[in-house]
Every structure is written in structure tokens, then in C-alpha cells.
Amino acid sequence: MSQKSLVIGGTGTTGRHVVRGLVERGHEVTILHRGLHEIPETPTQVEHIHVDPYDETALASALTGRDFHTCFAMYGRLRAVARVLQGRVENFISVGGAPAYRGYMNPELSDLYGMTVPIPEGAQKTSENDGDEKGRRIALTEQAVFALQPEATHFRYPYIYGPYQPMPREWLFVRRILDGRKRIILPDGGLTLHSFGHSENIAHGLLLALDHPDVARGKIYNIADVEVLSLRQVGEVIARHMGVAVEFVNIPWELASCTLPLIAQPLTSHRVQDLTLIRNDLGYTDKVPVREALARTTDWLCANPPPSGGTEEIVLQDPFDYPAEDRLLAAWDAARDSFPEISYSDTQPGYTLSYSGPAGRQSSKAYED
Numbered sequence: 001m002s003q004k005s006l007v008i009g010g011t012g013t014t015g016r017h018v019v020r021g022l023v024e025r026g027h028e029v030t031i032l033h034r035g036l037h038e039i040p041e042t043p044t045q046v047e048h049i050h051v052d053p054y055d056e057t058a059l060a061s062a063l064t065g066r067d068f069h070t071c072f073a074m075y076g077r078l079r080a081v082a083r084v085l086q087g088r089v090e091n092f093i094s095v096g097g098a099p100a101y102r103g104y105m106n107p108e109l110s111d112l113y114g115m116t117v118p119i120p121e122g123a124q125k126t127s128e129n130d131g132d133e134k135g136r137r138i139a140l141t142e143q144a145v146f147a148l149q150p151e152a153t154h155f156r157y158p159y160i161y162g163p164y165q166p167m168p169r170e171w172l173f174v175r176r177i178l179d180g181r182k183r184i185i186l187p188d189g190g191l192t193l194h195s196f197g198h199s200e201n202i203a204h205g206l207l208l209a210l211d212h213p214d215v216a217r218g219k220i221y222n223i224a225d226v227e228v229l230s231l232r233q234v235g236e237v238i239a240r241h242m243g244v245a246v247e248f249v250n251i252p253w254e255l256a257s258c259t260l261p262l263i264a265q266p267l268t269s270h271r272v273q274d275l276t277l278i279r280n281d282l283g284y285t286d287k288v289p290v291r292e293a294l295a296r297t298t299d300w301l302c303a304n305p306p307p308s309g310g311t312e313e314i315v316l317q318d319p320f321d322y323p324a325e326d327r328l329l330a331a332w333d334a335a336r337d338s339f340p341e342i343s344y345s346d347t348q349p350g351y352t353l354s355y356s357g358p359a360g361r362q363s364s365k366a367y368e369d
Helices: 015-024 056-062 078-084 133-148 171-178 199-211 231-241 257-263 276-282 290-303 311-316 322-338
Strands: 004-008 028-033 047-050 070-073 091-097 153-157 159-161 183-187 196-198 219-222 247-251
Touching: 004 015, 015 028, 015 070, 015 199, 056 078, 070 078, 078 091, 078 133, 091 133, 091 199, 133 153, 153 199, 159 199, 159 290, 171 183, 171 231, 171 290, 171 311, 183 231, 183 257, 183 322, 196 199, 196 290, 199 276, 219 276, 231 247, 231 290, 247 322, 257 322
Parallel strands: 004 028, 004 070, 028 047, 070 091, 091 153, 153 219, 159 196, 183 247
Antiparallel strands: none
């Protein structure tokens, strides 16, 4: 007899892959969502329940008399979903977010500059005194889930990329390239490392919890792509895939306010999640290599460009104000060109006399010849 699985959501960036994975495993799948974003990828045999999962009363009514073996809670009010399904499912797999960590959105709270790399899985969670109300609610929801569903498996999501992403960071590069921009500004060299997750990789991780329930129950997992590219490397992969030569211009963060949407935090410090637990427990790895995932996402955005000034761009908060960017580029070029050459009295600074490098010791081959 096939298992019955309920997916709250199921048509979003990762939900569609979870639904497909359940169908491939022979599950009888029901998705519960508002019905406003139907997608052609949903298998025809999947049952739909159309109700607002943010309305606890409506949710409880829609699920009256229904029993499921597994619930993937990926949308709506998670605390309400956990309450409605209390004692009614064997596997409760839920989704939250990395902002539960103290300093994730307020990196200046760290005793050092920004968060350490990676962020330890047991790092302190945000509290009411941290000035991050959304992060605090995420942390409180984690506690509420396990109070209601003690054997739940909970995942801390990173930013997700892939088709149907309502906040497509990659569009910040793709649109500029499509618009003919040959110079793209990056803050602090674009060296920022930030955990992201391709939708198929993240869904793969969630399904691993279903495949290994005895290991995963009662645990919280960080999840993201294993490979983390710097911001500049993301731009390079996208530009090369589009076949366009782009100059990435390094401008200090303090001057480059136009790059705020690319960084999405108050500093250019790193936000990298520790994936040790999910890799050791569940054998998680990138199902789709990151460069391929970025290429696929780029192709999707080129074929399905968000409308100018539409919802995605409103959420990204990027005005794409090219005249302003050109003025910044011109001012930066002028400042750099006018900067005086600094001479040193005797010895020039070097790379150090390390074991390897441009200033390292002479090759032993020179003594053999």
C-alpha cells in the first residue's frame, strides 16, 4: 500500500522537486496551497487542496478527517501547520531559515567583524534584544515546532535559486548583461561568500530525511549547496554562460550603494552555513553541481525574464539605475587615476619568503643544472 504524503506548498522553487521525488517513490501525494501558482511540472495524479495555509481555521477544516504518513511543511504559518497536524503524521519535515542565527542579518552583533566561516551549527540564536524581529520569530518557530512535533526534522534554508524563485539574485547579473552593461560594480572585490541553495539540491536534502527517518527525526539541519562561490565567481559563471565579456569593477562597499541588493546585508562579511551534520547523517551532497545549477538558472531567467518593475524587481529592491551607476564608475575611475603613486624608502613590500609563491625560495632545479 502506497504511503500518503502531504506537501504544504508544492508549486514553488523547491516544492515542485519534492513533489516529483515523492511520486517517484510511489507515494500518493496531496499538495495544499492557495491555487494561485499552478505549474505544468506538477504530475497529473497529484491531488490539490486549495486553501490558504496562513489561515489556521481554514487549514484545520480542509484537513478534517484526512490522515497522512508524511507532511512536508514548506509554506504557510509553520506553527499553525504543526499544531493542526499534531499527532496525525509519522514524519513531519519542516522548513525554516538560517536567519535564526544571531548576527545573520545583523553581522555587527558578532564580537568579531561579521560571522565566522562556517557558522557553527550550534551557534547562538537571535533573541528579542538583537534588533532582528524576523530572525527572532524564525528561532521561536523552531522551538514551537519541536514542542508540537518532537520527532520533526527541520531544515534551515539558505537563499534558494532556480526556476520560480520570487527573489532571483541571479537576475541582478542577468538583466544587466541582457541590457548591454559591460562593466558591473562589485563591492570589496566581490569576495563575499554566502551560502545559497539550488532548488533541486535543497529538495534532494529534504527527501533524504524521508529516506532516513530513524536518523533524521528530532534534528535540525542546515542545508545549502556544498560548494560556495564568491559573489564575483557567481557573476563570472553567469557572464561566461551567456557568452559575454564583462568587466567586474571593484569599488569599496562604503561607496557602492548600488550593490546593496547583491549583498542583502549590512556588511560584505561572509554567511556560510556549516553542513557537517547533514553530510554525515544523510550523505548529502550537491545533486546538481553549482556551476551547472547557475547555468540552468541563467537559461531560465533569459527565457522567463521578470517584468521590469514587476514583483521580483520590487522584492530585489534594485532600481537598475544605469545613469547613476555610470556616474559612480566615472568618479571611481577618476579617483583611481588621480591617486598618487606611493614609493617606499628601501625594501618594497613582498609576498613573504614562504615555501611557495612568487617570492619563495629558488627552485632546487637551479642548483642541479
